[in-house]
Amino acid sequence: PFVDTKKNRVDAKKFLAAWEGKTDPWIDLALKPTKGFGEKELHLLLRNTWNAFGISEVQIARFPAYQRLKEKNAKKGAFTEQELRDVKFWFYLAHFDPDFLEQKVWLPDGTVVDLTDLVTKHADGTYHLTRTVTEEDCNRIVAETYKVCANVIPIHRKLMYDHVRRQGQIEVATTPFYHPILPLIFDSDLARICQPGDPMPERYAYPEDADAQVAMAVEFYTKTFGQPPLGMWPGEGSVAHEVVPIFRKNGIQWIATDEKILARSKPAGQPKFFPYEVDTSDVAVVFRETELSDKIGFTYQNFVGEDAADDFIKSILRYAPAAGEPDRLLTVILDGENAWEWYRRDNDAKEFLHALYRKLSKLYKSRQVVTVTMSEFIHGNPKRGVDAHPVESMKKLDWLYPGSWINANYDTWIGEQEENTAWNYLRTARMDLARSGVPQPDPKAPEPRSGTKKWYAYKTWEAMYAAEGSDWFWWYGTDQNAPAGDKPFDIAFITHLRNLYQFGRKAGGTFPDREFTPIITVKEEMVSRTAGGTMAQSRKDSVIVLFQCDARKIFVRRGIYITGNHELLGNWTPNAVRMYDDRTTGDEVANDSIYTLVLQVPAGVELEYKYTNSGPRGTWEGEEFPSRNRRLVVDGTVPRIVVSDVFGVMP
Known part of the structure; x- marks a missing residue:
């Protein structure tokens, strides 16, 4: 009721009157005039655990102006009003599929998303604004986002x-x-x-x-x-x-x-x-x-x-x-x-x-x-x-073995001290709920009328089921860590447990007084944040291997290649698997004659490999040494290996 998809506009006044602070805060930020931002809005935009710069380094590099704003924020630089407006706009724009940035896209419900008047693509693949961002543009980008989201279910139903x-x-x-x-x-x-x-x-x-x-x-x-x-x-x-x-x-x-x-x-x-x-x-x-x-x-x-x-x-x-x-x-x-x-x-x-x-x-x-x-x-x-x-x-x-797709067990969610503490919290709450007199609802029944005892009973069990979700247990412990920190997940888990008791009492249940203290301390989080990221793989399954070949002492006409006894290395097809010297695939400095390639190698593999220089694909022209191979054992005991070689020099 708040979005006019023909005019690409949100009725911000009516939306904020009904929903401000009750839904996604990024909608509020986009619809509010930047000039009126106070400390709360600035904290959300720039300093919150999940701020406007939570985007992959690869993705943001395609938006140079956005990247410069991120770098300025990292240096705690002061932002102008226009820069703050740009930040909240970029946060939306950078998450659109490239198709939406480069052309008109007709959606299943007949609406059209066309952002080509706002952004243009340069020859190097980067995207740039065509004009200065206004508050109208920030309002519009919410409407454009709504149109995309409104079509997700219909397109899947259709297909x-x-x-x-x-x-x-x-x-x-x-x-x-x-x-x-x-x-x-x-x-x-x-x-x-x-x-x-x-x-x-x-x-x-x-x-x-x-x-x-x-x-x-x-x-x-x-x-x-x-x-x-x-x-x-x-x-x-x-x-x-x-x-x-x-x-x-x-x-x-x-x-x-x-x-x-x-x-x-x-x-x-x-x-x-x-x-x-x-x-x-x-x-x-x-x-x-x-x-x-x-x-x-x-x-x-x-x-x-x-x-x-x-x-x-x-x-x-x-x-x-x-x-x-x-x-x-x-x-x-x-x-x-x-x-x-x-x-x-x-x-x-x-x-x-x-x-x-x-x-x-x-x-x-x-x-x-x-x-x-x-x-x-x-x-x-x-x-x-x-x-x-x-x-x-x-x-x-x-017999189907118990375990998950990570490590063929459940150790991402249970077995570490923080995880086990959370499970014991969950058990305490579940036992209290079982004794409370609040009946477990039919999982297929519709949600009761809001404000009734049946509704509060429904919300009590909803809080219980939500607390049983895996996300909280995923982030507890040191095996998985969010780039921006795990504390928000700890807060969410504790909140679900506390909601259970609050709703349960309003449903007429009898509950003891419980205080579930936070599981993650500030010190623990600072230690754990060095340990991981959000894309999980089994520790024993594969290892990131970064190959670096120093070719500064030789003339490289076309490029440095790597070949070896694994399909990732071309199965001994020479001059086929290219390495890079252009600040991609792990390369730190472009054009410094140190060539790089990053591969995800299965653990338990012993690699034999060597480098070649600029030869035709499939020929051994440019081979560094014909009679010997380099060796690397990838045993899975560490998640990442950096290999630094010098072309033609065997250590």
Whole structure:
């Protein structure tokens, strides 16, 4: 009611009167006149843990004016009113897909997003404003954002595959409602199987909550998309044999997790390129091909798009079955919201994705590779020549190992002191709730009328379920740390627990007085913030290796290349894998003749490699030494290795 999509304007006065301080603060900042900003607004914009400069270094480098403002803020420089206006505007603009910045885009509801009058793209790929930002522009950018957001659900509904009518293109899976680590809600002692050496909190075992989390997700999905989900990605790929019946009870036909879980399940030694039925549950499980998935999530961020697509296709075709063998199903799963902003040589991975889909379409015509949704694979689609693979016909797993897609266990969420403290807090609150007299609501029932006792009971359990979510436990401990600090997640977790008691008393429940003190102290946060980032991988799965080759003492006509005994190094194809001297892919100084390449290398690999100088692809011209190879053991004990070599010099 506040947005005029034809005039691209928000009625700021009415919106702020109704919603100021009650929703996203960035909307308030954009709609408020910058001239009237006080300390509260300035803190949010510039100094808050999540301020206006929370953007990847790769992404912000494409907006030089925005980057200069970030650098000024880091030096605690004083901002003019116009600069503050620019900051809040850039925060929105820099997060738009490049398509919106470069051309008109028609959306499914008939609206159009066209930002080309505000921003222009230069030959070097950077974006620049075409005029001085005004308050009207800040208002408009909120309206443009609204139009994009308003079309997210409609475009997915339009493209969704219906396995009954055999129409559609994509399948939307879901996850347990508040994204809990479902097996730990079912019974936290399952972690003792996959983490036998870690200290554990007191047992948290509430199967009814695990069921409610799945049931609420199914209900919300059905209301949103007009059909129930068939598939579910359990939060962080966290599975256990014991929770599979919950999925089946709620109509879920397939789930997914990582190949490391398959390697530990029974019977042992099963190939990852088949789906399996868990026991006789009538639930299929597919296993993520880790290397393929991590190539998209990590490795290809340093590639040119076309080269990345070529490499991916080659990697897929390695799995092609021989004549007469059954179909194979490769499953690629990654954190899609994280990968693209880190693609250094390919803005938003546009070139890679377009090239990949083009190549896959060509391979589909020859029937070498057929892309499918899981429901299409299970139920079949004669229109596309996809045979049915009923769950009951799949190979059986006698036992599904408990763990997640990270380390094949749950140690990101349980086992460290902070994490265990949080679980004990959660257990205390859940036990108090069980004794309070506030009944557990039907997870499929609609929200009661606001202000009634039933509504407060509903809100009590909502706070409980939210506190069971995985995010708080993810950031506790030292294994994962937010770039801006973990404290906001600690505050959110404690707030959910406190809300439970406040709502519960208003619902007529009897609760003891509890004080849940913050788990993260300032000192602990300062120590932990050196330890990690937001894109998680298993510590034992892969290692970032930064190769540096010093070529300052030789003449380099065309470039320095690396080759070696791994596909990331070209499988000994010389002069094929280029290194860089242009401040990309980890290179610190452009044109200093120190060439760099960053790769995500599987742990447990012993690399042999060498460098070549400017030779034709596939020839050994320019080889640094013909009879010897360099060696590097990547054992997974450290997350990052820096290799500093001098061309032609063996240490």
